[in-house]
Amino acid sequence: MTAPPAISFDGSLRLGEAQVFFGVSFTLPAGAWSCVLGASGVGKSSVLRLIAGLLPEGRFDGRITTSDGAPLDGRVALMAQSDLLMPWLDVRQNVTLGARLRGTPVDVTRRDRLIDRVGLTAHAHKKPGALSGGMRQRVALARTLMEDTPVVLLDEPFSALDARTRNEMQDLAAQLLRGRTVLLVTHDPAEAARLGEHILVMEASGATAVAPAPGQGPHPVDAPATIAVQMQLFDRLRGIPA
Numbered sequence: 001m002t003a004p005p006a007i008s009f010d011g012s013l014r015l016g017e018a019q020v021f022f023g024v025s026f027t028l029p030a031g032a033w034s035c036v037l038g039a040s041g042v043g044k045s046s047v048l049r050l051i052a053g054l055l056p057e058g059r060f061d062g063r064i065t066t067s068d069g070a071p072l073d074g075r076v077a078l079m080a081q082s083d084l085l086m087p088w089l090d091v092r093q094n095v096t097l098g099a100r101l102r103g104t105p106v107d108v109t110r111r112d113r114l115i116d117r118v119g120l121t122a123h124a125h126k127k128p129g130a131l132s133g134g135m136r137q138r139v140a141l142a143r144t145l146m147e148d149t150p151v152v153l154l155d156e157p158f159s160a161l162d163a164r165t166r167n168e169m170q171d172l173a174a175q176l177l178r179g180r181t182v183l184l185v186t187h188d189p190a191e192a193a194r195l196g197e198h199i200l201v202m203e204a205s206g207a208t209a210v211a212p213a214p215g216q217g218p219h220p221v222d223a224p225a226t227i228a229v230q231m232q233l234f235d236r237l238r239g240i241p242a
């Protein structure tokens with residue numbers, strides 16, 4: 001993996017007749033977890049798709065730049081809320097889907113190591129239909145890591161999981177993605193307070209930074225600093241000024 005860059009985003013987006021957002025500007029620090037929250041429809045997923053180069057429709061007036069000046073093409077992996085697993089492929093084949101689609105050789109040692117790190121070695125022969133929701137998200141996480149990109153974008157990947165599995169997945173993702181430039185879209189102030197080393201609240205007219213809990217994430221869920229950030233985010237999302 002190449003060194004993760006910081007990413008600066010500045011622009012406005014129109015989709016069809018609608019101005020989705022206007023003058024949204026922020027910088028994602030290199031090698032850290034950034035979290036973005038905001039009302040439904042404000043354009044959070046569109047920001048991810050713009051950074052990933054996956055929003056061909058619409059009109060984006062602005063710039064997305066990197067601290068090393070190199071383009072983001074080929075350096076970004078996106079993990080969506082839906083696990084997007086292929087039902088006819090087993091865990092090993094799903095984890096290596098990227099290489100299969102590109103027609104490039106599969107690094108089987110790396111594949112098996114990642115499946116082991118997400119705790120699925122005993123289930124590697126199974127198809128998605130035989131896995132729980134948490135296991136399926138583990139496969140999706142291993143597939144994202146298999147791409148070994150310095151930038152990882154996460155679009156509400158844990159929102160459909162029960163509280164305990166979500167907590168486990170947050171820890172696992174924080175551990176496995178440490179050192180990469182990560183942007184997580186979430187509706188959950190507790191998740192943002194726990195994982196965020198940089199936190200943004202997005203509105204149609206801009207993005208505001210909210211100070212995270214100190215130190216490296218994941219922050220302890222019951223630490224006073226984490227709870228204070230969570231409460232502040234609740235207030236921001238309810239429209240209560242800081």
Ligand SMILES: Nc1ncnc2c1ncn2[C@@H]1O[C@H](COP(=O)(O)OP(=O)(O)OP(=O)(O)O)[C@@H](O)[C@H]1O
Nearest residue numbers: 015016020038039040041042043044045046047057
């Ligand atoms: N291809 C498209 N064409 C027209 N409008 C679109 C398109 N994709 C998204 N939109 C609209 O753009 C707006 C922003 O969508 P987006 O999914 O980015 O918001 P979001 O903040 O991620 O929402 P949520 O939190 O509900 O997932 C929404 O009003 C959505 O309906």
